[in-house]
Amino acid sequence: MKLYKLKTLFAVVLTALLFVQCENDDDNVITQITCSDGIMNGEETDVDCGGPDCEPCGETLDFSGTYVQEDQMGRPGINIIFGTEGFKDAYNVTVPSEMQAAFQDKFEEKLLTVNPAYTTNILGLDAEEYTTLLSKDVLWLAQTGATTYSNGTEILTGRALTDDVADASLLWIFGGADGLENPELTNDGVPANDATFSTSFPYLAEPF
Amino acid sequence: MKKSKLIGVFGGVGLAALSFLFISADHLDAPSISGTTADIADFFAFQGENQDNFVFVANIQGLLPPGQPTTQAEFDESVLLEFNIDTNNDLKEDLVIQAIKRGDSMYFFGPSAPAMQGLESTIVTSTRRSVKISTKDDIQITEEDGMKFFAGPREDPFFFDLNKYNEIIDGTATAFDDPGTDTFAETNLLSVVVEFPKSMLPSGTTGVNPFAPSTPMYNVWVEAKRKQ
Numbered sequence: 001m002k003l004y005k006l007k008t009l010f011a012v013v014l015t016a017l018l019f020v021q022c023e024n025d026d027d028n029v030i031t032q033i034t035c036s037d038g039i040m041n042g043e044e045t046d047v048d049c050g051g052p053d054c055e056p057c058g059e060t061l062d063f064s065g066t067y068v069q070e071d072q073m074g075r076p077g078i079n080i081i082f083g084t085e086g087f088k089d090a091y092n093v094t095v096p097s098e099m100q101a102a103f104q105d106k107f108e109e110k111l112l113t114v115n116p117a118y119t120t121n122i123l124g125l126d127a128e129e130y131t132t133l134l135s136k137d138v139l140w141l142a143q144t145g146a147t148t149y150s151n152g153t154e155i156l157t158g159r160a161l162t163d164d165v166a167d168a169s170l171l172w173i174f175g176g177a178d179g180l181e182n183p184e185l186t187n188d189g190v191p192a193n194d195a196t197f198s199t200s201f202p203y204l205a206e207p208f
Numbered sequence: 209m210k211k212s213k214l215i216g217v218f219g220g221v222g223l224a225a226l227s228f229l230f231i232s233a234d235h236l237d238a239p240s241i242s243g244t245t246a247d248i249a250d251f252f253a254f255q256g257e258n259q260d261n262f263v264f265v266a267n268i269q270g271l272l273p274p275g276q277p278t279t280q281a282e283f284d285e286s287v288l289l290e291f292n293i294d295t296n297n298d299l300k301e302d303l304v305i306q307a308i309k310r311g312d313s314m315y316f317f318g319p320s321a322p323a324m325q326g327l328e329s330t331i332v333t334s335t336r337r338s339v340k341i342s343t344k345d346d347i348q349i350t351e352e353d354g355m356k357f358f359a360g361p362r363e364d365p366f367f368f369d370l371n372k373y374n375e376i377i378d379g380t381a382t383a384f385d386d387p388g389t390d391t392f393a394e395t396n397l398l399s400v401v402v403e404f405p406k407s408m409l410p411s412g413t414t415g416v417n418p419f420a421p422s423t424p425m426y427n428v429w430v431e432a433k434r435k436q
Contacts, residue, residue: 088238189388
């Protein structure tokens with residue numbers, strides 16, 4: 001490496017150090033060297049590239065352009081269960097903030113077609129309330145605590161891999177106010193996945 | 209389950225509206241999207257092994273049989289997968305995590321504010337992270353800035369006795385079996401998994417979930433968007 005390059009490198013490092021010191025009144029200095037910190041550090045050969053950990057330098061990748069929605073999903077099975085013919089495609093390209101106005105009445109109609117005896121479910125929701133909740137097809141995710149579609153105690157606080165969302169949905173659709181109606185329709189007899197999930201990242205099981 | 213058989217299942221759709229229930233949690237959910245590289249099969253969001261983290265999972269291209277269909281399945285460079293996070297309960301995304309394939313890697317952006325809300329997106333390229341796309345035998349995981357990334361084939365985590373269900377709807381059965389048979393057993397799909405510190409998000413909103421009114425909630429969902 002030529003001397004002037006070394007000088008430049010030294011200046012860059014010094015400048016970076018200055019930034020660290022100026023921005024931090026406490027001892028909170030940057031200790032983690034990453035490929036996205038805007039500084040050439042670690043074994044990088046230029047700012048945030050090269051070396052064993054970062055992408056090659058000079059590799060220009062094109063991320064330009066406009067991407068237009070084709071599919072979306074919040075809660076499991078919503079479009080499949082409650083979507084009605086002629087509206088399934090529309091559902092996939094309707095933003096969540098407009099879903100209730102566009103689809104709640106259709107969902108309610110569908111619910112009462114699927115289970116004409118529906119009055120209220122074990123969640124205490126009548127047909128309008130239940131389909132209003134579901135028509136806004138986003139998954140609620142609790143900031144703290146258990147994250148589950150339903151574990152009997154927590155309800156709709158996320159969705160974990162082990163959650164039996166099929167049985168939960170069948171129970172809420174067919175189980176009636178006490179959850180005891182239509183017992184032959186509220187449990188599909190498949191309580192768990194066929195492969196075992198990992199407790200560690202990436203959690204999903206390896207492919208067959 | 210072979211795809212041809214599933215299509216057979218679909219043939220019975222006219223019999224009852226319910227035949228459409230659960231092909232997967234979202235896979236093959238609508239005519240225009242079915243079977244394309246942008247067809248979302250499933251979406252999960254949960255607290256990580258480290259309880260200070262969230263994990264988002266987007267599954268696409270479901271129902272891959274083992275062997276060649278799985279090993280040859282590829283992410284599409286023209287399809288952007290976007291995790292949407294609404295923090296203030298207006299049902300509009302305040303932050304997005306975007307994932308798209310280039311070459312042999314999956315590139316990730318965010319969580320950051322989207323350039324625009326709604327059906328169209330541009331990629332927020334300010335902070336870029338990536339992971340080499342895994343194969344069945346070569347598992348690649350990137351850990352960076354407290355985040356973890358994975359992209360590649362996985363076993364389909366969805367489980368349901370779809371066949372028995374369709375028999376019930378068709379009137380040839382009146383109840384599920386005990387035990388039932390997982391229609392999705394031994395099928396694979398392509399998965400994108402992101403783990404990130406909860407501290408990367410502003411606080412959620414209370415009063416959203418009537419079953420946990422005092423717990424701050426986020427509204428989250430996943431979208432597949434194709435380059436125009």
